[in-house]
Amino acid sequence: xxxxxxxxxxxxxxxxxxxxxxxxxxxxxxxxxxxxxxxxxxxxxxxxxxxxxxxxxxxxxxxxxxxxxxxxxxxxxxxxxxxxxxxxxxxxxxxxxxxxxxxxxxxxxxxxxxxxxxxxxxxxxxxxxxxxxxxxxxxxxxxxxxxxxxxxxxxxxxxxxxxxxxxxxxxxxxxxxxxxxxxxxxxxxxxxxxxxxxxxxxxxxxxxxxxxxxxxxxxxxxxxxxxxxxxxxxxxxxxxxxxxxxxxxxxxxxxxxxxxxxxxxxxxxxxxxxxxxxxxxxxxxxxxxxxxxxxxxxxxxxxxxxxxxxxxxxxxxxxxxxxxxxxxxxxxxxxxxxxxxxxxxxxxxxxxxxxxxxxxxxxxxxxxxxxxxxxxxxxxxxxxxxxxxxxxxxxxxxxxxxxxxxxxxxxxxxxxxxxxxxxxxxxxxxxxxxxxxxxxxxxxxxxxxxxxxxxxxxxxxxxxxxxxxxxxxxxxxxxxxxxxxxxxxxxx
Amino acid sequence: xxxxxxxxxxxxxxxxxxxxxxxxxxxxxxxxxxxxxxxxxxxxxxxxxxxxxxxxxxxxxxxxxxxxxxxxxxxxxxxxxxxxxxxxxxxxxxxxxxxxxxxxxxxxxxxxxxxxxxxxxxxxxxxxxxxxxxxxxxxxxxxxxxxxxxxxxxxxxxxxxxxxxxxxxxxxxxxxxxxxxxxxxxxxxxxxxxxxxxxxxxxxxxxx
Ligand code: SF4
Numbered sequence: 069x070x071x072x073x074x075x076x077x078x079x080x081x082x083x084x085x086x087x088x089x090x091x092x093x094x095x096x097x098x099x100x101x102x103x104x105x106x107x108x109x110x111x112x113x114x115x116x117x118x119x120x121x122x123x124x125x126x127x128x129x130x131x132x133x134x135x136x137x138x139x140x141x142x143x144x145x146x147x148x149x150x151x152x153x154x155x156x157x158x159x160x161x162x163x164x165x166x167x168x169x170x171x172x173x174x175x176x177x178x179x180x181x182x183x184x185x186x187x188x189x190x191x192x193x194x195x196x197x198x199x200x201x202x203x204x205x206x207x208x209x210x211x212x213x214x215x216x217x218x219x220x221x222x223x224x225x226x227x228x229x230x231x232x233x234x235x236x237x238x239x240x241x242x243x244x245x246x247x248x249x250x251x252x253x254x255x256x257x258x259x260x261x262x263x264x265x266x267x268x269x270x271x272x273x274x275x276x277x278x279x280x281x282x283x284x285x286x287x288x289x290x291x292x293x294x295x296x297x298x299x300x301x302x303x304x305x306x307x308x309x310x311x312x313x314x315x316x317x318x319x320x321x322x323x324x325x326x327x328x329x330x331x332x333x334x335x336x337x338x339x340x341x342x343x344x345x346x347x348x349x350x351x352x353x354x355x356x357x358x359x360x361x362x363x364x365x366x367x368x369x370x371x372x373x374x375x376x377x378x379x380x381x382x383x384x385x386x387x388x389x390x391x392x393x394x395x396x397x398x399x400x401x402x403x404x405x406x407x408x409x410x411x412x413x414x415x416x417x418x419x420x421x422x423x424x425x426x427x428x429x430x431x432x433x434x435x436x437x438x439x440x441x442x443x444x445x446x447x448x449x450x451x452x453x454x455x456x457x458x459x460x461x462x463x464x465x466x467x468x469x470x471x472x473x474x475x476x477x478x479x480x481x482x483x484x485x486x487x488x489x490x491x492x493x494x495x496x497x498x499x500x501x502x503x504x505x506x507x508x509x510x511x512x513x514x515x516x517x518x519x520x521x522x523x524x525x526x527x528x529x530x531x532x533x534x535x536x537x538x539x540x541x542x543x544x545x546x547x548x549x550x551x552x553x554x555x556x557x558x559x560x
Numbered sequence: 561x562x563x564x565x566x567x568x569x570x571x572x573x574x575x576x577x578x579x580x581x582x583x584x585x586x587x588x589x590x591x592x593x594x595x596x597x598x599x600x601x602x603x604x605x606x607x608x609x610x611x612x613x614x615x616x617x618x619x620x621x622x623x624x625x626x627x628x629x630x631x632x633x634x635x636x637x638x639x640x641x642x643x644x645x646x647x648x649x650x651x652x653x654x655x656x657x658x659x660x661x662x663x664x665x666x667x668x669x670x671x672x673x674x675x676x677x678x679x680x681x682x683x684x685x686x687x688x689x690x691x692x693x694x695x696x697x698x699x700x701x702x703x704x705x706x707x708x709x710x711x712x713x714x715x716x717x718x719x720x721x722x723x724x725x726x727x728x729x730x731x732x733x734x735x736x737x738x739x740x741x742x743x744x745x746x747x748x749x750x751x752x753x754x755x756x757x758x759x760x761x762x763x764x765x766x767x768x
Contacts, residue, residue: 098747105748122586129582136579139571152731158564210754211745227745234746260746264754271755276664292730302702302741302756309698309733310664320567327730331722332586334736342744345605346684349756350736351698357733359660360697371567379574478570 082436085409095231095406102230103397109343110394110450116345117335126332128454130324131388135378141290141323142369148293152355154365159317161372161477166197168368169282169315173203176313178280184297184307185209186284187225187391188317188370190413191426194282205282206248206274208303210267217244223407223415225393226341231406234258245270271303281307281362285318286390287333288367291326294354295367298337298347308351314362319370321387333390336452340392373426379475382463386422388453395447395457401440410437417447421460428476429468435486438464588722590683595714598682599764602717605685609739610752611760621765625674625708626650628761632706634671640696643674647710658700667699672706673757678734680711680762681724685739687711687762688724690732698733707757709737713766 114120134141146156159165169189173181181198183189183205195205195216207216214229215222218240222228229237238258245252250270256262283304287296295316297304308314324330338347356365378384396402396416407415411433412423420441424434438461447457467474471485561569593601603613616624629637629651637653648655656670676694680687687709689695701707711717718724728734741756752758 102748117590119586119590122583126583126586129580132580133582136575136577138575139568142568142571158562158567160563160566164563208755209745210743214745227748229745237746260749260751263746264743264751268754272668275755276668289730294730300741301743301754303754305698305702305735306755309702320571328722328725329582331725334721334725344609344738346681346686346736346738348609348737348739348742350734352730352734352736354731354733357691360691360733361699369567371563371570375567375570375574378571381577384574475570475574478566478573 082405082409082411082433082440085405085411085433092406094233096404098231098233099403099406102224102227103399103403106226106343107394107397107450110340110397113339113343113345117339120336123332123336124452124454127336127390127452128388130329130332131321131453132385134324135321135384135387138320138323138378141325142320144290144325145288145293145323146369148289148291149355149365149367150293152293154293154355154367157366157368159368159370159372162192165192165317165368165370165372166194169194169317170197170201170203172313172315172366173198173280174201176280178203178313180204180206180274180278181280181282181315182206182208182274182278182307182311183212183281184283184299184304185212185228186282186317187413188284188319189282190222192317192370192372194317206271208271208274208307209299210264210301210303213267213271214240217241217248221408222413224396225391225415225418226396227393231408234260234263237263241266241270249273271306275303275306275310278307278311280313280315281311283307283314283316285316285322286337287330288318288323289325289327289330290323292354294327294352296330297351298341299350300342300348302349305349305351308353309361311362313364313366315366315368317368317370319372320374321389337390337392340390340394340450340452373428375478376428376475377422377425379480380425380463383421383425383460385455386418386425386460388455389418389422390453391418392452394450394452395455398446398450400442400444400446405440410440417441417457417461418455421455421457421464424464428474429464429483429486435468438468587720589720591719593682593719595717598717598719599713601719602680602682602685602711602713603762603764605682606739606760606762609685609742611685611739611762613762613764615764617766621647621710621763622650624763626652628708629653629672632672632759634706636670636672638667638670638673638696638700638704640675640694640700642693643676644694648674658696664699664703667703670704672708673700673704674708674710675701676710676712677716679716679718679724679727680713681721682717682719684721686724687737688728689735689737690728691735692732698735701735701737702756705753705757706759706761707737707740708761708763710763710765713764715766 157168198205211229224230235258241252252266285295286298338344399417402416410419414422420437424437429435441461443458468486471483634653639655677687678690740760741753743754744750
């Protein structure tokens with residue numbers, strides 16, 4: 069088994085990576101400020117819609133229905149895109165997707181591409197693959213630019229440079245912009261306005277000459293072949309409309325049946341994501357349009373572990389995710405550990421359930437991710453498509469600890485249980501990380517009744533490894549923290 | 561076996577269980593408004609995104625456009641093919657037409673653009689362009705730093721996102737614009753204008 073590549077090579081297990089992040093005071097301050105600001109704004113934006121719960125239920129149902137008939141909707145999508153002048157490619161894994169994109173770029177004769185932020189292309193490590201083929205890929209989202217110039221990795225879905233403050237960004241611009249194109253202006257200060265202007269000038273020269281662009285998409289409409297990209301800065305519009313060739317790499321789970329279905333997500337995604345009634349720009353295009361925008365459009369449909377995730381009845385709900393990042397901003401573990409600790413392009417609660425499913429739980433990082441949570445349930449509460457993240461976490465912990473049937477690359481296999489001590493070590497270290505620093509956890513921490521129902525005889529969470537060998541007194545009404553204190557005899 | 565067949569076969573093995581009917585009991589519109597109230601809401605929501613909102617009627621639009629372009633100091637203005645000619649009758653700037661052969665770099669030298677729209681959405685403060693003849697190619701509302709968009713009210717104004725989708729044609733390229741280009745990527749401080757126009761002015765035409 070080769071394992072699905074998620075854009076990042078072997079990383080330390082979550083507890084180690086998180087431990088490091090927690091000791092970084094600047095990082096923690098940046099994260100705290102950012103997540104609290106967005107989460108408060110989001111709550112206000114959502115409260116404005118009295119039918120929020122109904123929109124959320126509709127969003128969930130649209131996604132579930134689509135996943136149930138994914139084969140039909142993908143075929144319909146292919147037909148509509150083709151009829152509208154586009155070309156559809158199918159990629160079973162990261163290597164194949166990278167090969168397809170590289171060949172398409174080569175065929176244009178160009179040596180550089182501009183990119184609008186796309187998690188799918190990060191997931192498959194497209195920039196690295198293009199670089200290996202002698203093609204430069206320029207990220208054009210301001211935050212992605214900061215990350216790329218800083219030789220860094222994104223740490224948040226929506227604000228990838230959330231871990232950087234303005235002084236750090238100024239330093240990166242000053243020292244790095246020159247080697248990628250137009251240098252930063254003399255005497256660049258750290259005012260966000262100045263920094264944004266520097267990015268505007270640096271990138272504009274790239275936009276104006278770009279012949280090839282690479283994007284992802286937030287939604288694809290099967291019925292019409294319409295692709296949808298939400299953004300704020302206009303870099304998306306630049307990439308999607310100025311170049312001659314547009315290549316979009318999109319996960320197969322992003323399809324929705326009808327144009328009308330967008331009415332749900334156009335209301336829930338911006339409010340959940342940036343806490344706005346609507347994001348500044350949304351671009352929708354259908355194949356190619358005569359004289360307006362790219363004359364060649366290629367859509368690469370990406371599996372890369374998604375069909376395996378679909379095969380897991382509990383875990384498949386992760387495929388409903390619309391990448392709004394609301395779950396990151398409410399997660400007490402994310403707030404302390406930062407996005408990098410999750411060791412994949414998908415950080416936070418969604419990363420903790422998505423990465424181990426896309427990649428399997430073979431590596432140490434993936435085996436520990438399901439423990440990177442307090443199961444407080446806040447992520448489920450905010451999720452606009454009602455993904456029960458705690459339920460999936462408990463399910464994946466069970467898989468790590470006990471083994472069982474899983475699907476890898478379309479084949480049903482039986483996982484062996486992790487060695488007792490591996491699961492135990494993972495659980496212990498995750499628990500230590502969370503419990504050593506109780507401040508941020510106190511408010512939200514509770515074990516959900518839901519989680520208890522799922523594992524009535526065993527403790528969900530880091531306690532599981534021990535409860536396999538100990539009798540657990542009746543279903544605990546207490547929190548994990550209380551249980552831990554009692555069982556381990558440590559005090560806070 | 562091609563990857564397409566392989567992926568479809570995997571899906572067919574994996575997708576199981578009950579189907580879910582999609583509940584459509586969410587609201588078509590949030591609240592009841594008179595056309596005037598809808599226009600006010602659009603104006604308020606646009607202003608919250610730091611777009612500048614003006615109101616005038618057919619008699620006043622030429623003077624208003626002249627004033628807005630003069631205040632901006634624009635010497636050149638991009639004009640879509642079917643912009644009503646009288647709108648710019650009083651304005652001084654040189655009209656630039658977007659031709660197929662115009663390069664993005666040429667358009668980058670133009671200071672302002674004036675367009676109509678397909679519709680506007682009051683509840684979200686959004687204008688939608690569908691590349692119609694009074695709007696032009698997508699690039700002309702993207703490259704210049706100043707975009708003036710004219711919305712005819714009440715005809716082009718809807719209250720909600722569901723009402724907007726009903727009226728749009730997905731086969732046309734669609735651009736939804738809610739305020740000027742903005743970023744919050746640096747410490748979440750909102751900065752207007754990174755790549756798209758930094759100034760968006762919306763004229764509500766007919767709403768006196
Ligand atoms: S899991 Fe839900 S809350 Fe988290 S990013 Fe995805 S859609 Fe948003």
